[in-house]
Amino acid sequence: MEAITYENINLIKDKLNQAKNIAIVSHENPDGDTIGSAIALALILRKLNKTSYLLINDNMPEFLSWLPSANEYTVYEENPEEVKKVLDTADVLIHVDYNSLSRTGKMEDYLKNFNRFSIMIDHHPSPDNLAVYSFSFPQCSSTAEVLYNFLKLADWTNLIDKNIATAIYVGIITDTGNFTFNSSSPALFHIVAELLEKGIDKDKIYANVFYNFSYDRMKLVGFSLSQRMVFWTEYFTAFIHLYKKDLKQFNHQKGDTENLVNMIFYIRGVKFALLLIEKDGYIKMSLRSRGDFPANYVAKKYFNGGGHLNAAGGKCYASMEDTITKLKKILENDNEIKKHI
Numbered sequence: 432m433e434a435i436t437y438e439n440i441n442l443i444k445d446k447l448n449q450a451k452n453i454a455i456v457s458h459e460n461p462d463g464d465t466i467g468s469a470i471a472l473a474l475i476l477r478k479l480n481k482t483s484y485l486l487i488n489d490n491m492p493e494f495l496s497w498l499p500s501a502n503e504y505t506v507y508e509e510n511p512e513e514v515k516k517v518l519d520t521a522d523v524l525i526h527v528d529y530n531s532l533s534r535t536g537k538m539e540d541y542l543k544n545f546n547r548f549s550i551m552i553d554h555h556p557s558p559d560n561l562a563v564y565s566f567s568f569p570q571c572s573s574t575a576e577v578l579y580n581f582l583k584l585a586d587w588t589n590l591i592d593k594n595i596a597t598a599i600y601v602g603i604i605t606d607t608g609n610f611t612f613n614s615s616s617p618a619l620f621h622i623v624a625e626l627l628e629k630g631i632d633k634d635k636i637y638a639n640v641f642y643n644f645s646y647d648r649m650k651l652v653g654f655s656l657s658q659r660m661v662f663w664t665e666y667f668t669a670f671i672h673l674y675k676k677d678l679k680q681f682n683h684q685k686g687d688t689e690n691l692v693n694m695i696f697y698i699r700g701v702k703f704a705l706l707l708i709e710k711d712g713y714i715k716m717s718l719r720s721r722g723d724f725p726a727n728y729v730a731k732k733y734f735n736g737g738g739h740l741n742a743a744g745g746k747c748y749a750s751m752e753d754t755i756t757k758l759k760k761i762l763e764n765d766n767e768i769k770k771h772i
């Protein structure tokens with residue numbers, strides 16, 4: 432995988448210009464960044480007279496479905512044959528907001544066999560070698576920010592219209608909790624200024640994305656905070672643990688637990704926050720931290736995962752109770768962690 436730079440951008444542009452069909456893939460369990468960035472890229476490429484296809488493993492949550500072209504995704508779980516057909520005829524494959532094919536769900540095997548031109552646009556650390564060229568910046572807030580920089584490098588920002596700017600903005604605000612984390616670079620705000628100049632309605636976008644709970648979801652949040660949250664003050668650590676039966680009780684829909692983990696930081700003094708969700712045979716974990724507490728270290732060393740310093744994910748192949756016991760032992764005993772609490 433070779434990095435896309437000022438030196439080779441014209442070669443990349445030539446490759447894209449020669450292509451007819453371009454497949455753009457978002458990661459599974461999609462968030463606003465992978466969807467917003469992929470849609471923005473698809474719309475840019477259409478302006479360059481390319482046929483661009485949006486592919487994904489599974490359906491997107493409701494809070495993103497209002498985005499322009501969101502309904503154009505071909506969803507592998509619904510229509511695997513169509514996804515295969517697109518990949519068979521695509522001249523170029525673009526991976527958006529992931530750096531490991533394991534993030535593409537059941538599409539992984541088909542993507543693995545793709546042997547034509549490919550690009551990865553992403554901001555996660557430690558990328559796999561999954562494309563011919565990569566545009567990868569772990570220091571960026573979001574893939575949406577990385578994509579904007581790619582468009583700038585390619586001299587294509589003039590193609591950004593209000594819809595494209597809206598999609599990019601959604602990626603930025605969803606990956607930064609509306610500028611509450613991972614978003615301190617002046618460069619990011621210069622980009623936001625550019626997007627505002629393209630005519631985005633930032634308040635309406637905020638409302639579409641964040642004021643979008645179902646009644647059931649709001650009640651699940653209340654239940655999680657009042658019945659399923661534990662604060663270990665001595666470790667500056669708090670977590671929410673949800674059982675399958677809890678999700679069922681509140682008629683859980685995809686995306687309903689999104690951002691729940693970040694609400695824990697409303698508590699004064701929390702440095703490390705976790706969301707534990709019971710799945711078949713394992714506990715799915717979202718780990719968040721503040722300051723220099725390394726959430727990714729805990730995820731990687733103990734919970735089969737990884738991620739950014741302040742935002743990571745993992746899995747524990749144990750019961751809820753054993754997962755919680757393991758977590759407590761880590762906080763008690765790990766010397767790297769003890770430095771931070």
Ligand SMILES: [Mn+2]
Nearest residue numbers: 464528574606
């Ligand atoms: Mn992202």
